[in-house]
Amino acid sequence: MAPSYQSLPVELLSRVAELVHEQDLAFAASPVPRADSPTSNKPGKHVDVTGGTWSYWHGRGIRALAQVDRRSRTAAVPILYQSITAKQTSTLYFRLEVLGEPLGAFVRHVDVDTVYDAHIAPLACALRKLPNLTSVKLGYEVVRDCIACHDEVELPEDFLALKSSMRHALGKVKSLEVDVIGQSSLLKTLVCVDGARLRKLHWVDPEWPSEPDVELECAVRSLVGLVELEVSNLYLQNYDDLRRCPPFPTVLSLVLRGTHGDDHKNLALAHYLAPSVTRLAIYYGVVESPFDDELEPLPRPLLPTLKSLIVEATSCPPVFDHLNLGALEHFKMTHKRACIEFPLDIDEVPFKGAPVRTITLAFRASPLVKASKKVLRLLDAAGVHLVVEQSPLSVPQLKATGRVGGSPANTLAVARRAHSQLVNTLDWARRRADWLDEVDDAPGLHELAHATARLHERYLMDRA
Structure with a gap:
């Protein structure tokens, strides 16, 4: 283990654990698979945290970091236990080692998507005993059976305990x-929360009011x-539905996810x-709603x-x-489909009449594409800063765009672009290896060698 890592103060170790998480x-959201296996599992090989070799049994990530030593575990454990599920509360380990012990103070979120009979009593106990619980997720059946049910309905004793604990937990959550x-x-759920404490509300698959509800x-x-x-997943049939929605006057940040409505309805x-x-x-959503003529x-x-x-969609x-949003300063567009060309033409620049200062475009493309000079000049004249977040295509996306396989002419064009990318990558790797060697950065050299392991295997095969 590198001496510099051993000497890090507790505050920096905690930050390292956060960055690893x-x-x-x-990596979970990336199309590039993560190499979880270490480069070697020879007995006695030195564990190098800064080089990425943390644990031969647990691979990489926050779970592996918790296995390095006592100080690393102290930094990683709060992240490992910050979120649990209802099922986990029924385990013997949870009852003996987490509930009522120091580990229980790390739990911030409980996911109660579904509750089976074996989980009812442990979950009821956990919702009352976890001192720093600030976030809860409730599934449909849980709300129906534990919160929204009528008080006169006779419930088993364990269900009554869970109902009481659920309402107790809702009174102290912030999310x-x-x-x-x-x-x-929803009304019966909101009655249980502390209106001054709750900061974030996520409403999934809502059933919209059929008429205004005072x-x-x-x-x-x-x-x-x-x-x-x-x-999330809101279906709006007409504009009358919009007018029946209860306004949330204090909300500053709003997310509409997977709504089944056109652009006008979403903005309204x-x-x-x-x-x-x-x-x-x-x-x-995956299937965007057709444009409404009326x-x-x-x-x-x-x-x-x-x-x-x-906005995340297939196109802007x-x-x-032509929208006039008088206070708009930043617009970000994430393209869900792979882009063959730069996804912004001179005729497609949005919000020409708004005081926009920054436009961010996020998309996947291979090879990398650039904005035209006309677009850059137009944005520069308007005082708009363009930010481009460009990432490579995954293999399925490459196949969908015809860049894997296809006609011989297309294959040759792709191969020529791949040749250029390979030359640039190898040139960068050589210069970086020289620099790492010059500054005696052994962990950096080890990481670079690990990244090029498959290429080195091809080299050995060619020499054989």
Whole structure:
């Protein structure tokens, strides 16, 4: 183990653990598979944390970091135990080592998606005993059976205990996710929370009110501390549905995920749902809704406080070309489909009349593509800063774009581009290896050698 790692203070060790956990999440979402296996499992080989060789039994990541030594485990354990499921509360290890012990203080989130009979009593105990619980996720059946059920309904004793513990936990959480829930169930759930404490609400598969509900609107207005709202899988049939939505006046950040509505409906929904929103993110579903020919005029002024707009879709919605969002400063567009060309032409620059200062484009392309000089000149003249987040295509995306296989001419063109990329990569690797050797960075050389292991195998095969 590198002496520099052993001498790190506790604060930096904790930060290392946080970064390792963030890297775990990034690799989970990345199309590039992670090499979890160490380069060698020879007995007695030195474990090199900074070089990425942490544990021959546990691979890499936050779980492996917890196995390095006592100090590393102290830094990693709070992250390992910050989120648990209802099933985990019924284990013997949880009852003996977590509940009521120092480990229990690390738990911040409990996922109660479903509850089986064997989990009811342990979960009821955990919801009361975990001192720092601040986040809960509730599935449809849990809400129906433990919160939304009528008080006169006779329930088994363990269910009564869980119902009481659930309401106790809801009174102290800052983040709440509820799944597949109608307005009556939502009302009974919101009655249990502390309106001044709750900061984030995630409403999944909502059943929209068939008519305005005064009680629900009062419950929503009591959430004076709520600043983040996320709504997933909402289906809007017409504009009347929008007007029946209860407004969340204190919400500053709104996320619409997988909504089944066109661009006009999504913007109108955001306007009515969060009248004071400053950050709006719209993530379209796998199948985007067709354009509605019978459009109603959007409210004016539309989203007057909105400063940041984030959209994930197959293409930039055309409605953005002429929208007048008077406070908008940042627009980010994430393309779900692979891009063959740069996804912004001179005729497609959005929000020409808005005071936008930054446009961010995130997409996957291979080979890398660049914006045209005309687009750059147009943005520069308007005082707009362009940020490009470009990443390579995964193998399925390459096949979908015809860049793997195909006609001989297409294959030859791809091969020529691959040759250029390979030459540039090898040149970079050689220069980096020289620099690492010059500064005596052994862990860096070890990591670079591990990254080129397959290429070295091809070299040995060619020499054989």
